[in-house]
Amino acid sequence: MHPTPTLAPVPAPVAAPVVEVTDLRRRYGSFEAVRGISFEVRPGEVLALLGVNGAGKTSALEVLEGLAPASGGSVRVLGADPRRERAAVRPHLGVLLQASGLPGDLTVAETVRTWAGTLTAPRPVADALAQVDLTGRADVRVRSLSGGERRRLDLALALLGRPRVLVLDEPTTGLDPESRRAVWRLVRGLVDDGAAVVLTTHHLEEAEQLADRIAIMRAGTVVVAGTREEIAETQPATISFRLDPGTPQPPVPATVEVAAPGPRVEWHTRDLQPVLAELLAWAARTGVQLHGLQARAASLEQAFLAVADGADLG
């Protein structure tokens, strides 16, 4: 046994990453859909790959899911290769594909029972149905389910084996706001229990609500990654106000980029607090009214739109 030094502070234990992606590439013929992306996900953490359609999100996930080989780089799930060591990874991996792919002529209960029959340690079927609020629909054929119900069934199957790593490809696309929130609550609960989640989405709100870290993808690369705040900080804050006609213009601080000169003034700056202080001090000194004054930090949406417009951030 190693003697433990009593005085040294014990650092908070950081769980080892259960998903490690290093310089992942994926090529179809001459087209490279994923061009060298890297990320890690630890237990109890949600990573969202955010991007418009065609950004390479699904192509990247298919490698994590073990459904496709990487053309370059490496992917480890729970320390193993998800494709070559599928048998070792799969009992701990829950996968939600973009397309449901369930036969329409089986009932909900039959579908869950069938899937449970193929798993190492499935939850009881009744629990799985209750978890996604489908108990009352157990005897309905899958083809008669609404889009939201079908997505919840997909999710029930993805969760059925009590996975430690969950890969969700657009989990709430096509769902109404209420079902979407229900899915978010469910995923949050799993994460609180220590699951690691990688999901793709093109809904900003979903990334904001669910993800601890976000990677914005464009054309096969991660353009910017970090927490919501870190990503928003890559964009300047905005100050806007209106001046009465004939009033003098405030002096423009050096860090400000004037987006609109007036009468409706809009400033962009990466130094929100000092710029705002300076502006307010000027207004107090000169007695000028700043009508409709607004000051706001950049949002994730701004960063996302900037990426969509082709800006290189971070």
Add this chain to the structure above:
Amino acid sequence: MTATAVRTATAVPGGPSRLRRIGALAGAETRLLLRNRTAVVNSVLSPLLLVALVPLFGSGDAPLGQTLLVSATAFTLVFLTYYNLVVTYVARREALVLQRMRTGELTDGEVLAATAVPTLLVTAVQIAVVAVGVVVLGEWRAPVDPVLPVLAVLLGAVLMVVLATLSSVWTRTPESAQVTTLPVVLGATALSGVFFPLVALPEALATGARLLPLTPVVELVQLGLTGRTWQGEAVAGAELWWAALVPLAVAAAWVVLAGAASLRWFRWAPRR
């Protein structure tokens, strides 16, 4: 601090056996088949109708019962097992079911095997029905070698599964299977020795026909049931198994070739 991932993915002991996994999916597939009345009727009726036509062609000097069983095996394997499986694999692929089944603990082989189970069950029932019919007609003769026909049917079934996985590669929709299966359904069946004995052909052509996938299965069933080689010679005992070597090797070679080609080209998801 960078934490490096430790290997924590381990196969869990006490997981479901391969058979239980296949059984779970095969059960669902069987249920799906039974819920599709048209498919049931089609798959059961068409080979039986063909068999019923056999007496019209006459069975030459061979006993009718054995001719019926040989044709029933060939027709069932091609029209039911092979054709149905091509349609099933393509339909499941295009409905994204195959890809979804691959996201769980089932291996690729288990997904394909489980999907084939209902068709293989109907195949077995179909051949058994004809055998019972032959007994009822009073046309049953004890086979010269009872092992060989069973072996031939099993080998033939495996061959039809791998031919079906391979044919699904160039079949875009379940409907287009009507066209893509023609080489096997028409070509291989016509020259299998079911419709006419291959000795009637020039030697080079006969040799070519014996290399087609269905011919060795027909040869083996016939050899086991009647003790006659494809040239009509009567053999028994060690001679019979000696005569069985070439067709066994041809059938095995087809399994290996079609299996390897499927491994290389099989598509689990629709083309993008």
